[in-house]
Amino acid sequence: MFNKRVIAVFKREVRERIISKGFILMTILLPLFMFGIIGIQMLLMSEGTTKFNIDVAAESEELGARIEKELRTSDLMKEGNYHFQFYTMSKEEFKEFLNKKKQELLDEKITGVIYIPVTALKDKKIEYYSKTPKNMQLSQRLERFVNKVLIDQYFSNRELTPDELEFARQGIDFTGFKVTKEAGFEEEGYGSLVLSYLFTFLLYISLLMMGQMIMQSVIEEKSSRIVEVILSSVNARELMAGKILGSAVTGLLQMAIWLTPVVMIVSTAWFVLPADVMFQVSTLQIVFYLVNFFLGLLVFLGLFATVGAIFDNPQDAQSGLWPVMMLVLIPFFIAMSMIQNPNSDIAKIAAFIPFANIIVMPARMTILEVPMWQLIVSLGISLATLFAIFPLAGKIYRVGILRTGKKPKWSEVVKWVKYKF
Template sequence: MNKMGTIIGFTFKNKVRTKSFMITTLILVLLLSIGMNLPYIIDQFKGDSTTNAETQIAVIAEDGNQAAELLKAYTSPEGMPQAKVVQYTSADDAELKKALDEGTVEGYVTFAEPTGAGLPPVTYHSENGELKGDVQIYLQNALQQANTQFVVGDKLTQEQIAAMSTPVQIATQQLNPDGTAGDKDASQESTPAINYVIVYAMLMLFFMSIMMTGNMIAAEITSEKSSRIMEILITSASPLAQMFGKVIGVFLVGLLQIGVIVAAVVVNLKLPHNATILKDLDLDLGQLNINLLLYGIVLYILGYFLYALMYAAVGSIVSRTEDLGQAVMPIMMLGFVAFYVPLFSISNPDTLLVKVASYVPFTSPLTMLLRIGVGEVAIWQVIVSLAILLVTTFIFGWLAAKIYRTGVLMYGKRPSIKEIRKAMKAYKI
């Protein structure tokens, strides 16, 4: 055990200090930081100093214009886009032109001559001739209420006019199997958006970590074997201590990389200009499924060791680093299948393919993660999937130990399966 601890520590320190690890981690953190701060960076280059300022809309009308007064008096309901209406008497007003140039005013509204009992025809003028989403929603609601008041005059109160202009909300209810109406249970409620984001992020992160660390293990074992260092190493520590020491050491490297990436996300979220980023994206951390994080950690650990042991076994039977890519190709293809099945099913996580894949040990780490996060899965199904994955990991651990102990001292061309089986019978694990 002491020798394995030494190997774990040596592997961890050696891999963390490599340029490839540092550069890869740095690039991931930089890309993540740039992506999270891209809107702010764009605003800085555009010189937009009104990012957090209230949107202003100008209206061109003479003092006392009823339509303009009604538009100015409109108050947007809570939760709807907000704006401030500023009145000018002419489109040639110097202050209006200055506000448009500086970007403090989005555009201005003009009214044509009245053509009937309702509000006069309205035209919105802007630099690109388009209405932005929030401005369009605000103006449509404001002008609708103004038009109603313009028609009814003093016949209705302000509260009645506001009630007429408020959109009717339509609730939904799922029918029970017998066709009767009933409340949805907890499993039938819509999945919060934050769970989709976390599932997508964990799928990407776990897949990259498992594939990168797996290749790292295979490459190191093959490199030691091709340089004949392996013959010296096995005299100081048993092959099993070497294999599991390397696997656990690289596992710690993967955890460190994930920790650095998560820390980068937290730091970027704490920046002042990103304080409202989750709210702007309609993401609520309070709706996050905690079981997703807990089961995700367990699935990652079991999935990592399953693939890492396979990579270690393959790396031990390859004598030249030039042949390693071809040798690990089947494992990589298996990993891609495990990744793409849940990735392309994230919008429909309860298909038969996803359900079957969540019990296959090579695909279950990511597929069951998807079902827990955004699908419908019973606790017994999670337990069965984890049990199958755990048993498979132990079986492959035993096989990998036999293959590793045999393969590290087999040089020359890559041995056939028959030759490996024959050599494995000489060792008992």
């Protein structure tokens, strides 16, 4: 099978891919793009230099004085991004006040107005008026101060020690500990989520990109009739094998380049990620990821090449690609939703369904502790898929590449499988 002719086809394929502009651009730009996105998110999270002008109005003097004291001594003031004005007024007065301030709110001269009614001491409900009232960041940051004031006030005429008050004031802090077999318990932030997004995204991009490339290449050979000259030297199976292997090895090389920064983040101190999103990746995970990716490439490149062979122009091929796209997209969305809910049953099953396992298993492996045997089973499923689809794909490919003219119907394609070619 792997004779001189296959190697010749293989070499040409690798050379053609590697020197193509699209490939070079993607290889360099994608990591830059990813790190750019992460960087922008960090920037947004750290809220930058936005200034907040907030008017705080309390219904009672006492409440007003306490909140003013609390906020003025808070670290928010020290940062210098928050500017507060304090008022005391009744509900009626506040309505007038709000009307007066309406224009300033709309012009965003004032970020927002907070009103703390006396009833808040019973139901902890306070009012916030703003052009963008759903600013989570703001409410999250202010919440604990207001809460503290309300609690202090509430308990002030009861006999509690400051310690007891402190306890009552505290919110609950969920500290995540990942349970693993080996190293006891590890405190974990969002790192594994970041890693699993990364793995899933790279897998998805690469499968689609390499797939599209091989499909275009098959269509080119077919529509420019090169294929007939080639088939006078090699047989269709050798041609297909050489092309797919060439593409897959190129894809693997690209993936290795993409993963290099990931490995470097983990193993060196060159890039420092915030502790919250810092992730761990084991050698086993990387090895599994690459092996799984390579098998996945072989499977999907086979499908893309087959679709390319059925049609003789890119437009028809794109519209005929939907069954293959479904096989990539559905598992991709399952993997994405699993990142939200790692224990979902769909994801558990999908990790062992042919085609879907290729995309779902890597994501699953990064979020959950997946036993070794499951990883091996998943690779076994990919191999079995490969051996199951290739006789069929090869048959359709062989018939398809010599067909031109009318766009074939699916029913005809099914007939091709039975042809003696």
